[in-house]
Amino acid sequence: MPATPPTMVAHADPALRRALIVVLDGVGCGEAPDTDAYGDTGSDTLGNIARAVGGLKLPNLQRLGLGNATAVQGVPPVAHPTAGYGVMLPRSSGKDSTTGHWEIAGLHLDRPFPTYPLGFPPDVISAFVEATGRPVIANCVASGTAVIADFAAEQQRTGAWIVYTSADSVFQIAAHEDWIPLDELYRACETARQQLVAPHDVSRVIARPFVGSEGAWTRTANRRDYSIQPPGITLLDVLEAAGVPRAGVGKVDDLFAGRAIQSRHTSDNAEGVEAILRWMNTAPRGFCFANLVDFDQLFGHRNDVPGFQGALESFDRALPALLASLREDDLLFITADHGNDPTTPSTDHARERVPLLVAGPRVRGGALGVRDTFSDLGATVADWFGQAWRGRGTSFLPELLRA
Template structure:
């Protein structure tokens, strides 16, 4: 009976596990977020993920293969063009992009900046490629003096707007990002416009980004898993930035401040939701550690998630499936501080799951296809369901 079925996809943002067939085309040769991180710290301690089969899916020092994994395990290859969160989540949900979103290694063209300034009524400073913490450190005092937006980008397809919460109200920042999202259409159809609020740090002259970030994504150009679940009347719940990535279509999200809050939200959903689908993004791996090449921080975040995992596993009911995966890589050991084109791990667990090898899946979309299959839907998107291989006969 589908009325008691539940499925959860937990995306460990940026936790890739090695090169994809086309990694070289993206300039990411040698990237292996999990493997390189483990080698850099002398091995990872992830006993609960290990029992699910993480070490069986991909080589990770410290996480050896186990003889009898309690979950299904494998890896998934990216097939959509791009290596950002929007692209990865859309592909999980069954949608492939034919071309990558545009990027701006020299900053945005003058006409883009001039239009944004005119539409929002404030001048622009920055317009550079930079990390968020560095660009705020460089331009915060100028923003205090001029009231200008700090606009910047990265190697990814993003138009980011930073503003101090005491100088420019949050509502105005969000409205400016909405105007930018409306403005940025082809050929400047960036994947996401991101509001990046910050406040004073603990020491004078220092700054701290807040948890009030918001992402404004493009509308998906075709049907996704969320659309078909909505049409079928299956309840959907997001945790983290998921609703932003899908422009709010087919899902609403419970925004969380960090991974710990995300896990708590997952625990709450498991304890209270009678049926339906939960799509969660745990962003700390990527946002706090991958982009900053923080090897110890990344390790700590993974091991903290592993310690929390039993609380999720123990809450699963007979008709539940839990999937753990990622959306791209963000290797903290490489010189780059940006996303990497990587394959991603695939773990699946539930009372009806037989432990075993799901192999190398040809696309992230196989996951969305399997969730649709679990809920009794015919739709498969761009993927192939692995449900027959996953469940006991």
């Protein structure tokens, strides 16, 4: 599509500005127009959790305008929200983290990444076995902890890779660090990534190392993700070409195959918030793209409603420190990449709309409406940095800033 000229904003030099996107992984806020087509009827991650626990306590998000943007029991609308608020609709095909982050960054997929509810086909497995020199066991849909409990003893006996998948488009390889060296596991993942091309172009290959003994297996922090390359230009590419510094927090660099961004990987949301604050307190200019994964990974996929509630309220308590670190020409965007409703029978992601909150000294509080695509966010960030936009989406910067 033709480039859209940037909005002219009579404030500081765009080269000196900062923008930060914080993705609350899995924190959707209700059905999208095509939710039924994904089998997710009734999913409303924020709304259903709030109803299930008799109301959420999120006073800081409430002041920004979360209750104005979407119905959340315990978080009513406020008369004068301090942030721009709205919701965004998913338009790309799929409901995984890669798809959601790519759409935020202006790139849409015409078809979802492939999934394997019956395990990977024989030709995929045989090619992997031949290339790595080890057999494969499991090859099923499973939780990471369960598949290790079921197959670790057989791996110790045979030296085979434990290969498994989930409802997401992932090729996961588990290996005990004492039985198969980490470097060999990583090489195997690189091999799988090279082999898994269309029609088996899964979103991510994931190294899942573990340690321990029978009855006491533990996954280690040496996980690595090997993502497929984005097939088109993203916001990160645009900012790189313009010389805008880019930093990631969490798994963001994995989702973009390390292209145009490097991340500080974090162990949990608390460490993620610390990393965000460190960037805010030290970076003179540039863009930070952060993912806080605990909502999705620890609680959504495990249908843990109290855990999800606790993570939301913990983030709300951390929010004042983020807001206090905003400088005159900063924009802070808070959003999500998909839903993961722990109140439904499914443990999979859900096709949902996502909240949109935008804070900063230049921001006027007010409605941003229902945005037609997550890509409106990426277009707005590009606009903030004075860059013409070549991706999907439309900037809402003129609606966001004070005159």
